[in-house]
Amino acid sequence: MRNGHGGARRGAGRPMGRRNLRPIGALQSILTEDEKHLGLIPVEFSGDSLEFLRATMMGKIWPTREQIYAAKSILAVEHLAAATIAGRSIDDIREEVRKEFMGGGDREDYVEKILDQIRRIREATPLHERVHQYLTDDLADESGQVTDDDQQLIEQVVSLIKARRPAAHPIAQLALPPSRR
Numbered sequence: 001m002r003n004g005h006g007g008a009r010r011g012a013g014r015p016m017g018r019r020n021l022r023p024i025g026a027l028q029s030i031l032t033e034d035e036k037h038l039g040l041i042p043v044e045f046s047g048d049s050l051e052f053l054r055a056t057m058m059g060k061i062w063p064t065r066e067q068i069y070a071a072k073s074i075l076a077v078e079h080l081a082a083a084t085i086a087g088r089s090i091d092d093i094r095e096e097v098r099k100e101f102m103g104g105g106d107r108e109d110y111v112e113k114i115l116d117q118i119r120r121i122r123e124a125t126p127l128h129e130r131v132h133q134y135l136t137d138d139l140a141d142e143s144g145q146v147t148d149d150d151q152q153l154i155e156q157v158v159s160l161i162k163a164r165r166p167a168a169h170p171i172a173q174l175a176l177p178p179s180r181r
Contacts, residue, residue: 042067049075128161 049071055061139150
């Protein structure tokens, strides 16, 4: 590169003809029988990084420093730290959200709110749309497809409902919450 950053440079790298710093098979010649006895060979271990580090700490295994480094590096990925916000635990935050969602009431109030919401949705959705959805769901096969004959039958039923009960739902009623008694 012209600006001197990155790219190949003249004279970089290992000179031609020079030996490798660590020839193939050198690891076996470096480790003597005494070193093998001390546990300086890579150990085989089945388990996650936390179990590996615990076994190392307890003296059950004698891994190499590369194995310890790798286990420490992957530990944060395998076992996420418990997150806290402003000194509160996840369980405290979850409980606060649950109370906010339920409006501070008990389970019966929560169930009553859900049933009221379902009732409002039913009132807001015209009967012919609900029947269309129910029939489509019931007549669909495993892949969610409806045959042409079934589709014609659904359309006939929906058109009969539309003729007998026209939908009259002004948008203002849909947006307003139910009145409190």
